[in-house]
Amino acid sequence: FTPFFLRDSCRESSHVNPISSQKLFSSGELGIPANQDIVTVEKCEIIQNSSDMDTLKVFWRDGHVSQYPENFLRRYSTVDNIKSARYGYQPFSLWNKTSISEELSPKSLIVSYDEYMNTSLGLYRTLKGLHSHGLVFLRNIPHQPINTNHISGVESLPVDNIIVERIAERIGYIKETFYGTSWDVKSIPNAKNIAYTSSFLPLHMDLLYYESPPGLQYLHVIENQAKGGESIFVDSFAAVKEVERVDKVAFEALKRVPVTYQYDNDGEYYYQSRPMVIMQRDQKVIEAVNYSPPFQGPFECHTDTEGFKDFQRGLAIFESFIEDPKNQVLLKMEENSCVIFQNRRVLHSRNEFDQMSGKRWFRGTYNDIDTFWSRLRVMARE
Ligand SMILES: [Fe+2]
Missing domain, CATH: 3.60.130.10 (Clavaminate synthase-like)
Structure with missing residues:
Protein backbone atom coordinates (compact mmCIF):
# COMPACT_ATOMS: atom_id res chain seq x y z
CA PHE A 1 0.00 0.00 0.00
CA THR A 2 1.18 3.53 -0.73
CA PRO A 3 0.97 6.23 1.95
CA PHE A 4 -1.49 8.00 -0.34
CA PHE A 5 -3.84 4.97 -0.45
CA LEU A 6 -3.75 4.54 3.32
CA ARG A 7 -4.35 8.18 4.19
CA ASP A 8 -7.01 8.50 1.50
CA SER A 9 -8.92 5.48 2.86
CA CYS A 10 -8.59 6.41 6.55
CA ARG A 11 -11.95 5.79 8.27
CA GLU A 12 -11.40 7.83 11.46
CA SER A 13 -14.31 10.12 12.36
CA SER A 14 -12.28 13.21 11.40
CA HIS A 15 -11.97 11.79 7.87
CA VAL A 16 -15.31 10.00 7.35
CA ASN A 17 -18.59 11.01 8.96
CA PRO A 18 -19.49 7.99 11.13
CA ILE A 19 -23.24 8.54 10.65
CA SER A 20 -23.50 9.29 6.94
CA SER A 21 -20.25 7.41 6.03
CA GLN A 22 -19.39 10.31 3.72
CA LYS A 23 -15.77 11.20 3.12
CA LEU A 24 -14.89 14.58 4.63
CA PHE A 25 -11.96 15.56 2.38
CA SER A 26 -10.95 15.42 -1.25
CA SER A 27 -8.27 13.06 -2.56
CA GLY A 28 -6.89 16.09 -4.38
CA GLU A 29 -5.82 17.67 -1.07
CA LEU A 30 -3.35 14.84 -0.50
CA GLY A 31 -1.48 15.63 -3.71
CA ILE A 32 -0.73 19.29 -2.90
CA PRO A 33 3.04 19.76 -2.18
CA ALA A 34 2.26 21.91 0.92
CA ASN A 35 0.38 18.93 2.39
CA GLN A 36 3.30 16.49 2.28
CA ASP A 37 3.13 15.89 6.06
CA ILE A 38 -0.35 14.42 5.66
CA VAL A 39 0.97 11.61 3.46
CA THR A 40 4.25 11.00 5.29
CA VAL A 41 4.36 8.02 7.68
CA GLU A 42 6.32 8.54 10.91
CA LYS A 43 5.87 5.00 12.23
CA CYS A 44 3.60 1.94 12.08
CA GLU A 45 2.49 -0.51 14.77
CA ILE A 46 0.61 -3.77 14.61
CA ILE A 47 -1.90 -4.20 17.41
CA GLN A 48 -2.78 -7.80 18.18
CA ASN A 49 -6.42 -8.16 19.08
CA SER A 50 -8.02 -10.91 21.12
CA SER A 51 -9.83 -12.00 17.93
CA ASP A 52 -7.86 -13.24 14.92
CA MET A 53 -8.04 -9.82 13.30
CA ASP A 54 -4.99 -7.63 13.91
CA THR A 55 -5.00 -3.86 13.38
CA LEU A 56 -2.41 -1.71 11.63
CA LYS A 57 -1.87 1.62 13.36
CA VAL A 58 -0.22 4.38 11.28
CA PHE A 59 1.22 7.56 12.84
CA TRP A 60 1.40 10.41 10.30
CA ARG A 61 3.77 13.38 10.41
CA ASP A 62 0.87 15.84 10.81
CA GLY A 63 -0.02 14.17 14.12
CA HIS A 64 -3.00 12.16 12.85
CA VAL A 65 -3.27 8.46 13.72
CA SER A 66 -5.12 6.00 11.46
CA GLN A 67 -6.17 2.42 12.17
CA TYR A 68 -6.80 -0.27 9.57
CA PRO A 69 -8.31 -3.66 10.46
CA GLU A 70 -6.67 -6.69 8.89
CA ASN A 71 -9.75 -7.65 6.84
CA PHE A 72 -9.75 -4.20 5.21
CA LEU A 73 -6.08 -4.54 4.23
CA ARG A 74 -6.62 -8.06 2.91
CA ARG A 75 -9.62 -6.99 0.86
CA TYR A 76 -7.62 -4.26 -0.89
CA SER A 77 -4.38 -6.23 -1.21
CA THR A 78 -5.11 -7.78 -4.64
CA VAL A 79 -7.37 -7.04 -7.59
CA ASP A 80 -9.01 -10.46 -7.18
CA ASN A 81 -9.77 -9.82 -3.50
CA ILE A 82 -11.34 -6.48 -4.32
CA LYS A 83 -13.54 -8.13 -6.94
CA SER A 84 -14.59 -11.17 -4.97
CA ALA A 85 -15.62 -9.02 -1.99
CA ARG A 86 -18.34 -7.48 -4.16
CA TYR A 87 -21.05 -9.87 -5.38
FE1 LIG B 1 -39.81 -5.39 -25.12
Whole structure:
Protein backbone atom coordinates (compact mmCIF):
# COMPACT_ATOMS: atom_id res chain seq x y z
CA PHE A 1 0.00 0.00 0.00
CA THR A 2 1.18 3.53 -0.73
CA PRO A 3 0.97 6.23 1.95
CA PHE A 4 -1.49 8.00 -0.34
CA PHE A 5 -3.84 4.97 -0.45
CA LEU A 6 -3.75 4.54 3.32
CA ARG A 7 -4.35 8.18 4.19
CA ASP A 8 -7.01 8.50 1.50
CA SER A 9 -8.92 5.48 2.86
CA CYS A 10 -8.59 6.41 6.55
CA ARG A 11 -11.95 5.79 8.27
CA GLU A 12 -11.40 7.83 11.46
CA SER A 13 -14.31 10.12 12.36
CA SER A 14 -12.28 13.21 11.40
CA HIS A 15 -11.97 11.79 7.87
CA VAL A 16 -15.31 10.00 7.35
CA ASN A 17 -18.59 11.01 8.96
CA PRO A 18 -19.49 7.99 11.13
CA ILE A 19 -23.24 8.54 10.65
CA SER A 20 -23.50 9.29 6.94
CA SER A 21 -20.25 7.41 6.03
CA GLN A 22 -19.39 10.31 3.72
CA LYS A 23 -15.77 11.20 3.12
CA LEU A 24 -14.89 14.58 4.63
CA PHE A 25 -11.96 15.56 2.38
CA SER A 26 -10.95 15.42 -1.25
CA SER A 27 -8.27 13.06 -2.56
CA GLY A 28 -6.89 16.09 -4.38
CA GLU A 29 -5.82 17.67 -1.07
CA LEU A 30 -3.35 14.84 -0.50
CA GLY A 31 -1.48 15.63 -3.71
CA ILE A 32 -0.73 19.29 -2.90
CA PRO A 33 3.04 19.76 -2.18
CA ALA A 34 2.26 21.91 0.92
CA ASN A 35 0.38 18.93 2.39
CA GLN A 36 3.30 16.49 2.28
CA ASP A 37 3.13 15.89 6.06
CA ILE A 38 -0.35 14.42 5.66
CA VAL A 39 0.97 11.61 3.46
CA THR A 40 4.25 11.00 5.29
CA VAL A 41 4.36 8.02 7.68
CA GLU A 42 6.32 8.54 10.91
CA LYS A 43 5.87 5.00 12.23
CA CYS A 44 3.60 1.94 12.08
CA GLU A 45 2.49 -0.51 14.77
CA ILE A 46 0.61 -3.77 14.61
CA ILE A 47 -1.90 -4.20 17.41
CA GLN A 48 -2.78 -7.80 18.18
CA ASN A 49 -6.42 -8.16 19.08
CA SER A 50 -8.02 -10.91 21.12
CA SER A 51 -9.83 -12.00 17.93
CA ASP A 52 -7.86 -13.24 14.92
CA MET A 53 -8.04 -9.82 13.30
CA ASP A 54 -4.99 -7.63 13.91
CA THR A 55 -5.00 -3.86 13.38
CA LEU A 56 -2.41 -1.71 11.63
CA LYS A 57 -1.87 1.62 13.36
CA VAL A 58 -0.22 4.38 11.28
CA PHE A 59 1.22 7.56 12.84
CA TRP A 60 1.40 10.41 10.30
CA ARG A 61 3.77 13.38 10.41
CA ASP A 62 0.87 15.84 10.81
CA GLY A 63 -0.02 14.17 14.12
CA HIS A 64 -3.00 12.16 12.85
CA VAL A 65 -3.27 8.46 13.72
CA SER A 66 -5.12 6.00 11.46
CA GLN A 67 -6.17 2.42 12.17
CA TYR A 68 -6.80 -0.27 9.57
CA PRO A 69 -8.31 -3.66 10.46
CA GLU A 70 -6.67 -6.69 8.89
CA ASN A 71 -9.75 -7.65 6.84
CA PHE A 72 -9.75 -4.20 5.21
CA LEU A 73 -6.08 -4.54 4.23
CA ARG A 74 -6.62 -8.06 2.91
CA ARG A 75 -9.62 -6.99 0.86
CA TYR A 76 -7.62 -4.26 -0.89
CA SER A 77 -4.38 -6.23 -1.21
CA THR A 78 -5.11 -7.78 -4.64
CA VAL A 79 -7.37 -7.04 -7.59
CA ASP A 80 -9.01 -10.46 -7.18
CA ASN A 81 -9.77 -9.82 -3.50
CA ILE A 82 -11.34 -6.48 -4.32
CA LYS A 83 -13.54 -8.13 -6.94
CA SER A 84 -14.59 -11.17 -4.97
CA ALA A 85 -15.62 -9.02 -1.99
CA ARG A 86 -18.34 -7.48 -4.16
CA TYR A 87 -21.05 -9.87 -5.38
CA GLY A 88 -21.38 -8.45 -8.89
CA TYR A 89 -17.98 -9.79 -9.85
CA GLN A 90 -18.84 -13.44 -9.29
CA PRO A 91 -18.96 -15.50 -12.49
CA PHE A 92 -22.28 -16.02 -14.24
CA SER A 93 -23.53 -18.99 -16.30
CA LEU A 94 -23.91 -18.68 -20.04
CA TRP A 95 -26.84 -20.75 -21.30
CA ASN A 96 -28.61 -22.25 -24.26
CA LYS A 97 -31.93 -24.11 -24.48
CA THR A 98 -30.53 -27.40 -23.15
CA SER A 99 -28.44 -26.06 -20.30
CA ILE A 100 -31.13 -23.73 -18.98
CA SER A 101 -33.88 -26.37 -19.12
CA GLU A 102 -32.15 -28.13 -16.20
CA GLU A 103 -32.30 -24.89 -14.21
CA LEU A 104 -35.96 -24.21 -15.00
CA SER A 105 -37.14 -25.98 -11.88
CA PRO A 106 -38.52 -24.90 -8.51
CA LYS A 107 -35.03 -25.52 -7.11
CA SER A 108 -33.38 -22.91 -9.27
CA LEU A 109 -34.93 -20.37 -11.66
CA ILE A 110 -38.59 -20.90 -10.73
CA VAL A 111 -39.72 -19.31 -7.46
CA SER A 112 -43.21 -19.21 -5.97
CA TYR A 113 -44.71 -15.76 -5.47
CA ASP A 114 -45.30 -16.44 -1.81
CA GLU A 115 -41.69 -17.47 -1.21
CA TYR A 116 -40.41 -14.46 -3.15
CA MET A 117 -42.63 -11.89 -1.41
CA ASN A 118 -42.54 -13.30 2.11
CA THR A 119 -39.17 -14.97 2.69
CA SER A 120 -35.59 -13.68 2.55
CA LEU A 121 -34.50 -16.97 1.07
CA GLY A 122 -37.00 -16.68 -1.80
CA LEU A 123 -35.86 -13.15 -2.58
CA TYR A 124 -32.18 -14.08 -2.36
CA ARG A 125 -32.69 -17.11 -4.63
CA THR A 126 -34.39 -14.85 -7.19
CA LEU A 127 -31.55 -12.31 -7.06
CA LYS A 128 -28.93 -15.04 -7.45
CA GLY A 129 -30.80 -16.52 -10.43
CA LEU A 130 -31.02 -13.09 -12.04
CA HIS A 131 -27.29 -12.68 -11.58
CA SER A 132 -26.27 -16.15 -12.79
CA HIS A 133 -28.69 -16.67 -15.71
CA GLY A 134 -30.37 -13.28 -16.17
CA LEU A 135 -33.94 -14.57 -15.81
CA VAL A 136 -36.27 -16.02 -13.19
CA PHE A 137 -39.93 -17.03 -13.32
CA LEU A 138 -42.36 -16.36 -10.45
CA ARG A 139 -45.37 -18.66 -10.22
CA ASN A 140 -48.69 -18.88 -8.36
CA ILE A 141 -49.31 -15.14 -8.19
CA PRO A 142 -52.73 -14.24 -6.71
CA HIS A 143 -55.26 -13.13 -9.29
CA GLN A 144 -54.82 -9.47 -10.30
CA PRO A 145 -58.01 -7.46 -9.46
CA ILE A 146 -59.40 -5.68 -12.56
CA ASN A 147 -61.76 -2.68 -12.73
CA THR A 148 -64.37 -2.59 -15.49
CA ASN A 149 -65.88 0.71 -16.62
CA HIS A 150 -69.67 0.29 -16.44
CA ILE A 151 -70.32 2.44 -19.51
CA SER A 152 -67.48 1.66 -21.91
CA GLY A 153 -66.71 -1.83 -20.67
CA VAL A 154 -62.97 -0.96 -20.76
CA GLU A 155 -60.92 -2.91 -18.24
CA SER A 156 -58.06 -1.36 -16.26
CA LEU A 157 -55.99 -2.13 -13.18
CA PRO A 158 -56.72 -0.40 -9.85
CA VAL A 159 -53.89 2.16 -9.50
CA ASP A 160 -53.29 1.25 -5.86
CA ASN A 161 -53.13 -2.48 -6.49
CA ILE A 162 -50.93 -3.31 -9.45
CA ILE A 163 -49.27 -6.60 -8.56
CA VAL A 164 -46.26 -6.29 -10.87
CA GLU A 165 -45.31 -3.02 -9.15
CA ARG A 166 -45.35 -4.76 -5.74
CA ILE A 167 -43.18 -7.53 -7.23
CA ALA A 168 -40.62 -5.01 -8.55
CA GLU A 169 -40.60 -3.00 -5.30
CA ARG A 170 -39.56 -6.14 -3.44
CA ILE A 171 -36.17 -5.75 -5.13
CA GLY A 172 -36.00 -1.95 -5.28
CA TYR A 173 -37.52 1.27 -6.51
CA ILE A 174 -39.36 1.24 -9.84
CA LYS A 175 -37.80 2.91 -12.86
CA GLU A 176 -40.45 5.17 -14.29
CA THR A 177 -40.33 5.82 -18.04
CA PHE A 178 -42.55 7.63 -20.51
CA TYR A 179 -44.73 4.53 -20.35
CA GLY A 180 -45.39 5.30 -16.66
CA THR A 181 -44.51 3.29 -13.55
CA SER A 182 -45.96 0.17 -15.20
CA TRP A 183 -47.54 -0.48 -18.57
CA ASP A 184 -49.92 -2.81 -20.36
CA VAL A 185 -48.93 -5.15 -23.16
CA LYS A 186 -52.21 -5.91 -24.89
CA SER A 187 -53.35 -5.39 -28.43
CA ILE A 188 -54.95 -2.07 -29.22
CA PRO A 189 -55.93 -0.74 -32.68
CA ASN A 190 -53.52 1.61 -34.55
CA ALA A 191 -50.71 0.85 -32.11
CA LYS A 192 -47.82 3.31 -32.16
CA ASN A 193 -45.45 0.90 -30.48
CA ILE A 194 -44.76 -2.44 -32.11
CA ALA A 195 -45.24 -4.23 -28.75
CA TYR A 196 -48.90 -3.20 -28.79
CA THR A 197 -49.75 -5.17 -31.93
CA SER A 198 -50.38 -8.89 -32.37
CA SER A 199 -47.65 -9.42 -34.98
CA PHE A 200 -44.31 -11.15 -34.40
CA LEU A 201 -41.92 -9.06 -32.30
CA PRO A 202 -38.23 -9.76 -33.01
CA LEU A 203 -35.64 -10.35 -30.29
CA HIS A 204 -34.75 -7.05 -28.66
CA MET A 205 -33.95 -5.13 -25.47
CA ASP A 206 -36.09 -2.28 -24.18
CA LEU A 207 -35.30 1.45 -24.10
CA LEU A 208 -31.74 1.44 -25.42
CA TYR A 209 -32.39 5.05 -26.43
CA TYR A 210 -32.26 5.97 -22.72
CA GLU A 211 -28.97 7.10 -21.16
CA SER A 212 -29.54 4.41 -18.52
CA PRO A 213 -31.73 1.65 -20.01
CA PRO A 214 -33.68 -0.43 -17.47
CA GLY A 215 -31.61 -3.15 -15.81
CA LEU A 216 -34.49 -5.44 -14.89
CA GLN A 217 -37.74 -5.97 -16.75
CA TYR A 218 -40.86 -7.62 -15.30
CA LEU A 219 -43.73 -9.08 -17.32
CA HIS A 220 -46.72 -10.24 -15.28
CA VAL A 221 -49.15 -12.44 -17.18
CA ILE A 222 -52.67 -11.42 -16.19
CA GLU A 223 -54.47 -13.19 -19.03
CA ASN A 224 -53.09 -15.37 -21.79
CA GLN A 225 -55.81 -17.24 -23.61
CA ALA A 226 -55.00 -16.07 -27.15
CA LYS A 227 -53.61 -18.65 -29.55
CA GLY A 228 -49.88 -18.18 -30.15
CA GLY A 229 -47.92 -15.34 -28.55
CA GLU A 230 -45.25 -17.61 -27.07
CA SER A 231 -42.42 -15.71 -25.35
CA ILE A 232 -38.82 -16.28 -26.45
CA PHE A 233 -35.71 -15.54 -24.39
CA VAL A 234 -32.05 -15.75 -25.47
CA ASP A 235 -28.76 -15.19 -23.61
CA SER A 236 -27.04 -12.41 -25.57
CA PHE A 237 -23.85 -12.85 -23.50
CA ALA A 238 -23.56 -16.40 -24.86
CA ALA A 239 -24.02 -15.01 -28.38
CA VAL A 240 -21.22 -12.47 -27.85
CA LYS A 241 -18.95 -15.24 -26.53
CA GLU A 242 -19.68 -17.17 -29.73
CA VAL A 243 -18.63 -14.16 -31.83
CA GLU A 244 -15.41 -13.92 -29.81
CA ARG A 245 -14.71 -17.64 -30.30
CA VAL A 246 -15.35 -17.60 -34.07
CA ASP A 247 -13.94 -14.21 -35.12
CA LYS A 248 -11.85 -12.13 -32.69
CA VAL A 249 -11.56 -9.17 -35.06
CA ALA A 250 -15.34 -9.03 -35.46
CA PHE A 251 -15.73 -9.23 -31.66
CA GLU A 252 -13.44 -6.20 -31.27
CA ALA A 253 -15.56 -4.31 -33.80
CA LEU A 254 -18.75 -5.02 -31.82
CA LYS A 255 -17.12 -3.25 -28.87
CA ARG A 256 -16.29 -0.21 -30.99
CA VAL A 257 -18.79 0.58 -33.76
CA PRO A 258 -21.56 2.92 -32.53
CA VAL A 259 -25.17 1.94 -33.21
CA THR A 260 -27.93 4.52 -33.07
CA TYR A 261 -31.06 3.93 -30.99
CA GLN A 262 -33.96 6.30 -31.09
CA TYR A 263 -37.63 6.78 -30.37
CA ASP A 264 -38.89 9.70 -32.44
CA ASN A 265 -42.63 9.43 -32.21
CA ASP A 266 -45.73 10.87 -30.61
CA GLY A 267 -44.13 14.07 -29.29
CA GLU A 268 -41.08 12.22 -27.87
CA TYR A 269 -37.55 12.17 -29.29
CA TYR A 270 -35.16 9.94 -27.33
CA TYR A 271 -31.71 9.19 -28.73
CA GLN A 272 -28.49 7.37 -27.78
CA SER A 273 -25.53 6.03 -29.73
CA ARG A 274 -23.70 3.03 -28.24
CA PRO A 275 -21.66 -0.01 -29.30
CA MET A 276 -23.24 -3.47 -29.17
CA VAL A 277 -20.91 -4.88 -26.55
CA ILE A 278 -19.87 -3.14 -23.32
CA MET A 279 -17.13 -4.79 -21.26
CA GLN A 280 -16.41 -4.39 -17.56
CA ARG A 281 -13.44 -2.14 -16.87
CA ASP A 282 -11.03 -5.09 -16.80
CA GLN A 283 -12.02 -5.78 -20.45
CA LYS A 284 -12.43 -9.48 -19.63
CA VAL A 285 -16.07 -9.79 -18.61
CA ILE A 286 -19.16 -8.61 -20.52
CA GLU A 287 -21.05 -5.89 -18.67
CA ALA A 288 -23.97 -5.32 -21.04
CA VAL A 289 -25.15 -5.86 -24.60
CA ASN A 290 -27.07 -3.37 -26.72
CA TYR A 291 -29.26 -5.01 -29.35
CA SER A 292 -32.67 -3.76 -30.39
CA PRO A 293 -33.29 -3.74 -34.18
CA PRO A 294 -36.86 -2.35 -33.96
CA PHE A 295 -35.58 0.83 -32.29
CA GLN A 296 -32.41 1.36 -34.33
CA GLY A 297 -31.88 4.64 -36.19
CA PRO A 298 -29.67 5.28 -39.25
CA PHE A 299 -25.94 4.61 -38.70
CA GLU A 300 -23.99 7.79 -38.05
CA CYS A 301 -20.52 6.34 -38.63
CA HIS A 302 -18.83 5.54 -41.96
CA THR A 303 -20.25 2.32 -43.32
CA ASP A 304 -17.63 1.84 -46.06
CA THR A 305 -14.63 1.03 -43.85
CA GLU A 306 -12.86 -2.25 -43.04
CA GLY A 307 -13.88 -1.77 -39.41
CA PHE A 308 -17.53 -1.63 -40.39
CA LYS A 309 -17.17 -4.85 -42.41
CA ASP A 310 -15.74 -6.48 -39.27
CA PHE A 311 -18.80 -5.21 -37.34
CA GLN A 312 -21.15 -6.65 -39.97
CA ARG A 313 -19.48 -10.07 -39.73
CA GLY A 314 -19.82 -9.99 -35.95
CA LEU A 315 -23.46 -8.98 -36.18
CA ALA A 316 -24.17 -11.85 -38.59
CA ILE A 317 -22.59 -14.41 -36.24
CA PHE A 318 -24.49 -12.91 -33.29
CA GLU A 319 -27.80 -13.03 -35.14
CA SER A 320 -27.39 -16.56 -36.43
CA PHE A 321 -26.70 -17.62 -32.81
CA ILE A 322 -29.72 -15.87 -31.28
CA GLU A 323 -32.05 -17.03 -34.03
CA ASP A 324 -31.05 -20.67 -33.63
CA PRO A 325 -33.85 -22.45 -31.70
CA LYS A 326 -31.12 -24.45 -29.88
CA ASN A 327 -30.22 -21.23 -28.06
CA GLN A 328 -33.76 -20.07 -27.30
CA VAL A 329 -36.16 -20.63 -24.45
CA LEU A 330 -39.62 -20.68 -26.06
CA LEU A 331 -42.63 -20.95 -23.80
CA LYS A 332 -46.21 -19.93 -23.49
CA MET A 333 -46.24 -17.90 -20.28
CA GLU A 334 -48.76 -19.17 -17.73
CA GLU A 335 -51.45 -16.88 -16.37
CA ASN A 336 -50.58 -15.61 -12.87
CA SER A 337 -46.86 -15.98 -13.52
CA CYS A 338 -44.22 -13.28 -13.96
CA VAL A 339 -40.88 -13.34 -15.71
CA ILE A 340 -38.09 -11.12 -14.40
CA PHE A 341 -35.04 -10.70 -16.63
CA GLN A 342 -31.91 -8.61 -17.07
CA ASN A 343 -32.82 -6.29 -19.91
CA ARG A 344 -29.16 -5.67 -20.87
CA ARG A 345 -28.44 -9.39 -21.11
CA VAL A 346 -31.51 -11.47 -21.99
CA LEU A 347 -33.15 -10.73 -25.32
CA HIS A 348 -36.91 -11.15 -25.46
CA SER A 349 -39.41 -11.57 -28.26
CA ARG A 350 -42.91 -12.81 -28.87
CA ASN A 351 -44.53 -14.94 -31.53
CA GLU A 352 -47.52 -13.68 -33.44
CA PHE A 353 -50.86 -14.35 -31.77
CA ASP A 354 -54.45 -14.48 -32.89
CA GLN A 355 -56.26 -11.47 -31.40
CA MET A 356 -59.65 -13.02 -32.04
CA SER A 357 -58.92 -16.28 -30.21
CA GLY A 358 -58.87 -14.95 -26.66
CA LYS A 359 -57.55 -12.32 -24.29
CA ARG A 360 -53.88 -11.53 -23.82
CA TRP A 361 -52.87 -9.05 -21.16
CA PHE A 362 -49.41 -8.63 -19.66
CA ARG A 363 -48.40 -5.85 -17.29
CA GLY A 364 -44.76 -4.76 -17.22
CA THR A 365 -42.41 -2.58 -15.22
CA TYR A 366 -38.69 -1.94 -14.71
CA ASN A 367 -35.98 -1.44 -12.09
CA ASP A 368 -32.64 0.28 -12.53
CA ILE A 369 -29.78 -2.20 -12.35
CA ASP A 370 -28.24 -0.31 -9.40
CA THR A 371 -31.10 -1.10 -7.04
CA PHE A 372 -30.79 -4.79 -8.00
CA TRP A 373 -27.04 -4.84 -7.29
CA SER A 374 -27.54 -3.01 -4.03
CA ARG A 375 -30.12 -5.53 -2.79
CA LEU A 376 -27.97 -8.48 -3.91
CA ARG A 377 -24.78 -7.15 -2.27
CA VAL A 378 -26.55 -6.45 1.00
CA MET A 379 -28.22 -9.89 1.08
CA ALA A 380 -24.97 -11.66 0.13
CA ARG A 381 -23.19 -9.91 3.02
CA GLU A 382 -25.88 -10.96 5.47
FE1 LIG B 1 -39.81 -5.39 -25.12
